[in-house]
Amino acid sequence: MTQLIQLWNDVYAFLGHDVTAGLIGLLILLAFIPLHVVILVWLEMKVFAHITLRPAFMRVGPHGILQNLADGIKMIGKEIITPKPADKFLFFIAPIVIIVPAFIGYIIIPFSPVLQIKELNVGIMLIFAFSSLTVLSLLMAGWASNNKYSLISAVRSVAQNVAYEIPLLLSTMSIIIMTNSFRMNDIIAAQPPIGYILYQPIAFLIFFISTTAECNRAPFDLVEAESELVAGFHTEYTGMRFGLFFLAEYTNVVIAAAMATVLFLGGWRGPFLPGIVWFFLKVYFLIFVVYWIRWTFPRVRFDQLMNFAWKVLIPFALLNLIITAIVLKVV
Amino acid sequence: MLNKITIDDATLEQRVYQLNLGPQHPSTHGVMQFILTLDGELVVACEPNIGYSHRGHEKIAENRIYEQFLPYPPRMDYLSALIFNYGYCQAVERLCGIEVPRRAEYIRVITSELNRISSHFIGAFDLVMALGAFTPFMYCWDDREVLLDLLEGVAGSRLTYCYGRFGGVRNDIDKAFYDGTRRFIDRLRGRMKDYHDLVTGNIIFIKRAKDIGIITKETALEFGVTGPSLRGSGVKYDVRKQEPYSVYPEFKFEIPTREEGDCLARYQVRMAEIEQSMNIIEQALDHLPPGPIQAKVPRFISPPEGEGYFAFESARGAVGFYIVSDGSRVPYRIKVRSPSFSNLYVMTKICPGHFLADVIAIFGSIDVTVPEIDR
Numbered sequence: 001m002t003q004l005i006q007l008w009n010d011v012y013a014f015l016g017h018d019v020t021a022g023l024i025g026l027l028i029l030l031a032f033i034p035l036h037v038v039i040l041v042w043l044e045m046k047v048f049a050h051i052t053l054r055p056a057f058m059r060v061g062p063h064g065i066l067q068n069l070a071d072g073i074k075m076i077g078k079e080i081i082t083p084k085p086a087d088k089f090l091f092f093i094a095p096i097v098i099i100v101p102a103f104i105g106y107i108i109i110p111f112s113p114v115l116q117i118k119e120l121n122v123g124i125m126l127i128f129a130f131s132s133l134t135v136l137s138l139l140m141a142g143w144a145s146n147n148k149y150s151l152i153s154a155v156r157s158v159a160q161n162v163a164y165e166i167p168l169l170l171s172t173m174s175i176i177i178m179t180n181s182f183r184m185n186d187i188i189a190a191q192p193p194i195g196y197i198l199y200q201p202i203a204f205l206i207f208f209i210s211t212t213a214e215c216n217r218a219p220f221d222l223v224e225a226e227s228e229l230v231a232g233f234h235t236e237y238t239g240m241r242f243g244l245f246f247l248a249e250y251t252n253v254v255i256a257a258a259m260a261t262v263l264f265l266g267g268w269r270g271p272f273l274p275g276i277v278w279f280f281l282k283v284y285f286l287i288f289v290v291y292w293i294r295w296t297f298p299r300v301r302f303d304q305l306m307n308f309a310w311k312v313l314i315p316f317a318l319l320n321l322i323i324t325a326i327v328l329k330v331v
Numbered sequence: 332m333l334n335k336i337t338i339d340d341a342t343l344e345q346r347v348y349q350l351n352l353g354p355q356h357p358s359t360h361g362v363m364q365f366i367l368t369l370d371g372e373l374v375v376a377c378e379p380n381i382g383y384s385h386r387g388h389e390k391i392a393e394n395r396i397y398e399q400f401l402p403y404p405p406r407m408d409y410l411s412a413l414i415f416n417y418g419y420c421q422a423v424e425r426l427c428g429i430e431v432p433r434r435a436e437y438i439r440v441i442t443s444e445l446n447r448i449s450s451h452f453i454g455a456f457d458l459v460m461a462l463g464a465f466t467p468f469m470y471c472w473d474d475r476e477v478l479l480d481l482l483e484g485v486a487g488s489r490l491t492y493c494y495g496r497f498g499g500v501r502n503d504i505d506k507a508f509y510d511g512t513r514r515f516i517d518r519l520r521g522r523m524k525d526y527h528d529l530v531t532g533n534i535i536f537i538k539r540a541k542d543i544g545i546i547t548k549e550t551a552l553e554f555g556v557t558g559p560s561l562r563g564s565g566v567k568y569d570v571r572k573q574e575p576y577s578v579y580p581e582f583k584f585e586i587p588t589r590e591e592g593d594c595l596a597r598y599q600v601r602m603a604e605i606e607q608s609m610n611i612i613e614q615a616l617d618h619l620p621p622g623p624i625q626a627k628v629p630r631f632i633s634p635p636e637g638e639g640y641f642a643f644e645s646a647r648g649a650v651g652f653y654i655v656s657d658g659s660r661v662p663y664r665i666k667v668r669s670p671s672f673s674n675l676y677v678m679t680k681i682c683p684g685h686f687l688a689d690v691i692a693i694f695g696s697i698d699v700t701v702p703e704i705d706r
Binding site: 048051052053054148149152155218219221222225226227228230295296297298299300301302303304 | 348350356357358371372459460461462463464465466469470473529533535536538539686687688689691
């Protein structure tokens with residue numbers, strides 16, 4: 001035992017505080033994210049089932065809670081197939097490119113006042129910078145599969161993500177100019193108890209819609225529109241490679257909901273309960289809304305999607321930003 | 332309406348590519364292939380490729396006695412199976428000159444209208460599912476479950492019924508069916524409001540379905556489109572009214588039509604027809620006559636030499652059974668005129684100029700069953 005402590009002290013002294021904390025944080029993330037996704041998928045299936053008057057799976061574990069874990073294990077055991085006409089290198093690297101930004105996004109999310117792996121001066125910019133890498137991965141996967149459905153999906157994803165990143169950033173900017181900081185905890189501290197949703201309801205709506213589109217969730221799930229494109233960009237993927245796309249999709253939903261919570265709903269702040277409980281309550285509420293929308297509305301068409309971004313969201317986001325700036329200057 | 336492609340043909344030839352939509356595809360309703368020529372996502376040409384579920388029903392008929400062929404017509408259109416079953420019975424009855432008791436006719440009308448409702452549920456909400464909304468489809472499945480239970484109670488099976496016999500029906504309806512149908516109609520009247528709230532008023536649904544896949548009146552008549560697709564184009568044609576058969580002239584019902592001819596119009600026509608079917612069922616239950624359910628017919632039917640054509644309205648349009656008899660116990664030839672075939676081919680005309688996503692919507696709104704096309 002003393003030897004272990006000695007070893008720990010040596011490692012700590014060698015790596016320094018920041019690197020050690022980062023490493024431990026990453027290890028926790030590696031364990032936490034897949035398990036969290038398992039719970040989220042279970043939740044989605046349950047929400048979906050109860051919306052459509054069904055109980056969903058009930059056999060594996062109480063209320064089927066172990067079902068998705070079993071599915072995940074099954075997925076790891078599946079054969080990984082690379083189609084003959086595929087571009088081998090891009091096909092291999094695409095799932096890796098999509099999962100890295102999804103993990104990095106977690107680093108700066110403040111789950112509670114202390115539970116944050118690393119506070120950065122450019123925290124929000126970091127998340128946006130890495131999440132825009134997602135589209136590269138989708139393009140690679142769609143192109144490398146050498147499948148027409150995948151290619152159509154990849155083309156759609158590029159156009160969609162580029163279009164929706166603009167209102168996303170614009171609506172975030174209207175928060176940033178109120179706080180003058182990109183640090184997560186500064187933004188949380190600057191908010192009124194209810195959150196910036198009180199001052200910026202339009203920005204919140206735009207942010208929420210844009211993140212839904214960025215995560216390719218319905219009604220903007222044109223990238224994997226199953227009734228049109230079979231499975232979109234991951235049609236040809238099998239086994240855990242498909243699993244990584246799946247993991248990234250749900251992780252991105254969590255990051256989007258966490259960002260909305262930090263920016264608009266006051267982060268971990270809240271009465272009576274500890275910060276982490278409040279944070280997850282807010283995040284899960286937003287995720288529930290995403291599921292709710294998904295299983296209620298039909299999918300929009302591609303031209304309608306683009307029109308909505310360029311003709312509605314961007315002008316409103318710009319207007320909102322200008323009004324915020326003017327009000328801040330005057331007041 | 333979308334802009335037509337404005338680039339010249341030489342460039343177009345370089346730009347277009349072909350996409351094989353199906354036969355293994357989530358929204359082609361079984362085994363059905365479309366060979367789409369696409370320019371980006373714009374459809375330049377759409378060619379249905381049929382025959383994947385051809386089972387040779389018409390040829391089988393030439394090797395079976397009339398009674399043995401009874402279970403085959405329901406397999407052609409598995410969604411409005413009872414209507415096909417009765418249609419075949421009525422065609423043979425007309426050929427032989429068999430008089431069907433009134434109670435049997437009423438039971439046939441009640442059950443075939445129930446079948447029409449269950450088929451229209453799928454017809455209307457399959458469009459919604461093709462557009463990406465899953466929930467309304469599951470809701471209709473809930474109602475359809477009650478309906479299938481009712482029909483199972485009298486007909487014995489849940490999908491491919493064989494309830495009709497030459498000269499009547501297999502067995503009489505019981506009190507459970509009578510009361511259950513009444514309860515179902517009451518329940519459905521309440522549920523229709525939910526459907527309209529959830530789907531018909533949904534802005535995304537309207538945006539996706541309005542002005543998409545317009546079948547003009549001329550195109551519809553040119554291609555021989557029948558059923559809700561024709562009535563959605565503003566032609567008031569229903570075999571039940573135009574060439575009345577069975578006891579349909581005794582009931583008051585309307586033929587719902589829409590002028591627009593787009594996907595939304597076809598959806599609305601189906602929803603309106605569900606309500607008309609409920610009216611017919613209620614009237615039939617009110618005036619259900621007593622009496623036998625089966626006419627006196629010989630054990631084996633051998634119609635006199637000659638030929639007969641009988642047209643009836645299935646959930647998808649006008650169906651025709653053309654039977655040639657050489658006086659033996661085996662039909663010489665049976666030819667079926669199926670509505671899905673004509674309705675499907677109108678897609679070659681209306682799809683060009685739309686997006687890939689719209690092709691799925693149009694296919695969903697026309698509502699074909701693949702075995703009925705191929706037979």
